[in-house]
Amino acid sequence: MRASRLLSVLLTLQTRGHVTAQELADELEVSVRTVYRDIESLSAAGIPVYAERGPAGGYRLLDGFRTKINGLTADEADSLMLAGLPGPAAELGLGAVVASAQLKLMAGLAPELRERATRTGERFHLDTVGWYAEAEKSPYLAEAANAVWHGRRIRISYRRWGGAVAPRVLDPYGLVLKAGVWYLVARPAEGEEGGRSRKDRTYRVGRILELTTLGEEFERDPGFSLADYWTVWSEDFERNLYQVPAVVRLSPRARAAVAGLFGPQRERVVAETESAPDAEGWVKAVLPLETMRFGALELLRFGSDVEVLAPPELRADVEATARAVMAVYAPGGPGSPEPSGD
Structure with a gap:
């Protein structure tokens, strides 16, 4: 020890x-x-x-002193080939550098640890992109990463969610990879948004239309923690995204599917608000939704396994959509096949 x-x-x-x-x-x-x-x-x-x-x-x-001991344990050697994340490293323009660093680290390992690390690389692969999706193209990712690394202020043209394009001058603090999408965490430069009352913000790198690295360096806030910021921001983002608290009845089958279809944050809300099951196993709970219209479409995936109790506008929207679907499939509807004659 x-x-x-x-x-x-x-x-x-x-x-x-x-x-x-x-x-x-x-x-x-x-x-x-x-x-x-x-x-x-x-x-x-x-x-x-x-x-x-x-x-x-x-x-x-003493200046210049370096030890050649790498201190790797067997478990650390096992994780060596998982640490590089070659896909994201390549996106940052560091693919060759990471590969070279791994080779040097491998060369410094004892033979038995080298064999373990190699075996790990052959048997495990990390894929950071979600299912039915591909990594978002971010043409300015490498430039953003370089500005983050060297503490250089940047000027960008950014396409906001509504489609409007806005100029921004930013102090880039860090990059985060989330489910195949890169995000830039940055602070508006002095004088950009209310002088010293600046607030750290998150920008989707794929929405950056232009990026120019400025010649000036910025003074990084020594108290800033990228990991802490991202934890708080992502939790707030999910919480603020779902603004419609729908009261619903869920069949046993629908209740079992909430976590897989709606994610852990909304699963927690359902678990905290659900009633005791009735005689048929149905429960009443609050299910947060993003908007009325999109929420109605989400709930219709469950078919007759979900009943909306409130708000009344959402119940009416679900009912109207269900009636419209029934009209399409009713005999004589728009797409009904022509009756065959003798």
Whole structure:
């Protein structure tokens, strides 16, 4: 356990450069006193680690020192071939770089770990695109990624959901790949939207019609976390997307299909609001829908396994649509076959 911790300290110093004793203690879940002892052990072993005094002090390795130990365990070696995500890497313009990095990492592994990593690559494949869909074409993805990496401000022409095209000057903070679609998380540049009351926003990269990288760099907010932002934003997006709370009765078959057809967020709402089953197994629950019209079409997929109770406008829309369908298929309807004669 201690040898593993010493290796973690060494690799952390090598990766991050300057680290305080408290930061090391927090990451390793040990006391600061234990960190002091570990640093002394590394120094005694000939590792050139030294302390910087003062309020901004900490530990760092002597400039130019690099260890050749990669520290990979068997499980980490198993995951090596899954980490590259060659499809998304290629979209970012990094396909060849990722392949080269994997080759170098593989070359540094012990023979038995190299064999395990190779076997993983032969037996597992990651496909980030949802079913019945293909990766969205994003011609400016590589340029956006380059601006994110180098902290360069960009100017874009962006096609909004309604079709209108709007110019934007942005400080690009990060890129997120979600179900085969790339999203740019960015902050409007100073003076673009209300001075300092700027708010981080999400832009679908495939809707960027033009992108120009400007010569100026921007100062990145040190407190920004891309992962935290995306978690909050995506939850809010799903919650705000479904604004019509429909009260419905669901047959046992329809209730079992809610999660698969409507997703986990709406499944949770149904589970929290459903009543006890009646004698025939039907339950009453709230099912959030995006709009009245689209919601009616969604519910009609269930046929007679769903009954809309409220709002009355939605019930009327479902009823009217069902009657229109019946009229099409009724004898003598528009598409009815001609009666055959003798």
